[in-house]
Amino acid sequence: MPVMLATILLAAPAPDAPSGQSGGADSWAGQAIPESIRAMLDAAIASGNDGDINTIVKYARSADPASGDAVLRIAEAWRSERDKQRRAEIMEAGFLHLWRGRVEVGGFLTTGNSDTAGVSATADLSREGLQWRHKLRGQIDYQESLGTTTREHYLFSYEPNYKVNDRAYIYGQLQYEGDRFLGFYDRASASTGAGYSAIRSRAITLDLEIGPAFRYTNFTDGQRTSQMATRGSMDMNWKLTPGLSVRQTASAYVQRMNSTVSSKTALNARLLGPLSAQLSYNVQYESTPPSGSVSTDTTTRASLVYAF
Numbered sequence: 001m002p003v004m005l006a007t008i009l010l011a012a013p014a015p016d017a018p019s020g021q022s023g024g025a026d027s028w029a030g031q032a033i034p035e036s037i038r039a040m041l042d043a044a045i046a047s048g049n050d051g052d053i054n055t056i057v058k059y060a061r062s063a064d065p066a067s068g069d070a071v072l073r074i075a076e077a078w079r080s081e082r083d084k085q086r087r088a089e090i091m092e093a094g095f096l097h098l099w100r101g102r103v104e105v106g107g108f109l110t111t112g113n114s115d116t117a118g119v120s121a122t123a124d125l126s127r128e129g130l131q132w133r134h135k136l137r138g139q140i141d142y143q144e145s146l147g148t149t150t151r152e153h154y155l156f157s158y159e160p161n162y163k164v165n166d167r168a169y170i171y172g173q174l175q176y177e178g179d180r181f182l183g184f185y186d187r188a189s190a191s192t193g194a195g196y197s198a199i200r201s202r203a204i205t206l207d208l209e210i211g212p213a214f215r216y217t218n219f220t221d222g223q224r225t226s227q228m229a230t231r232g233s234m235d236m237n238w239k240l241t242p243g244l245s246v247r248q249t250a251s252a253y254v255q256r257m258n259s260t261v262s263s264k265t266a267l268n269a270r271l272l273g274p275l276s277a278q279l280s281y282n283v284q285y286e287s288t289p290p291s292g293s294v295s296t297d298t299t300t301r302a303s304l305v306y307a308f
Contacts, residue, residue: 033067041071045078051202053078090130101125101136104278106303118143118151120301133161133169141299153179167197171209173231182286183293186218189253191231199236207235213253221290229255243270259287268305276305 033041037060044052053075061068090098107119118141125136136158143151157175164170173191178184193211213231218224233251240246250263266280282299289295 033070034064037063037067037071041074045075048082050079087130090128095127098129099125099127100308102305102307104301104303104305106301115147116143116145120299120303122303131163133163135159135161151181153177153182161195167200169195169197171195171211173213179297180220181293182284182297183221183289184217184219187215189213189215189229189231193231203239205235205237209233215253215255217258219290220293223290225257227255227257229253229259244268257288261285274307276307278303278305 037056041053041056041060044056057068057072057075060071101124103124104122105120108117110116120141122139123137127134137156139153139155141151141153143149155175155177157173159171159173161169161171171191171193173189175189175191177187191211191213193209195207195209197205197207199206210230210232213229214226215229216224216226231251231253234249236248238246238248245268247266247268248264250261252262253260262282262284264280264282266278268276268278270276278301280301280303282301284297286293286295
């Protein structure tokens with residue numbers, strides 16, 4: 001597409017004078033813009049696609065610097081107005097509005113030689129404010145075989161972020177999880193610390209967090225612990241193509257007894273509109289699980305994702 005766009009722009013008639021042309025050019029701020037360029041710019045602005053607008057501005061300035069500067073100013077004015085409208089929308093909205101998120105659902109059922117059923121569901125919600133960001137997460141994994149529960153994992157978390165600037169923020173996190181097959185009935189944690197958006201591009205985003213934490217764990221062997229820990233996390237999203245992306249998340253709680261490391265790698269392929277298919281691989285490691293439980297638990301999931 002860039003080569004085709006460049007050809008069209010280079011072939012567009014350049015204005016002889018900065019004003020008053022009829023038939024073949026539109027004018028803005030005293031500089032004429034060829035009709036072909038203006039039509040493409042208007043279409044890109046109508047779609048709200050920043051990438052298309054940037055491409056048109058780039059090649060318009062190369063083909064004709066005079067009208068290219070006018071195209072750039074139109075694009076900047078549109079972005080400024082869009083940001084003003086966005087800020088006004090956020091300021092007027094209540095806390096229950098402007099939430100976005102995604103829901104993942106997967107499951108299976110077998111009958112005959114073996115009777116097995118399982119379900120996996122995850123919900124991620126986020127709300128972007130001018131100064132605050134709020135994130136909610138819930139996850140349930142359940143599996144039963146021949147009437148016996150073979151997997152039962154629950155996780156719920158809430159994380160508010162206070163934005164220091166465009167990249168740095170202060171986070172807080174409350175989390176509860178339970179997984180008796182990993183060796184604990186209940187585990188609750190609270191953490192606060194610093195976060196930083198290390199990479200923010202159209203293709204890749206990377207967020208890093210680190211801070212102190214406090215964890216309470218009720219183990220399946222009857223032991224209960226309350227300890228300070230250090231928490232770190234990362235969240236990377238890489239758009240390979242417009243319809244294909246890879247997301248890698250990981251977190252670690254390091255403490256004197258039973259440190260925890262968890263990781264999720266997910267490949268997401270868009271199907272239709274807000275629906276996509278996802279294949280993910282989860283790993284959770286407990287450094288000192290109770291007797292009868294192993295240190296590492298892995299889960300491979302295929303699920304349907306609905307984004308809103």
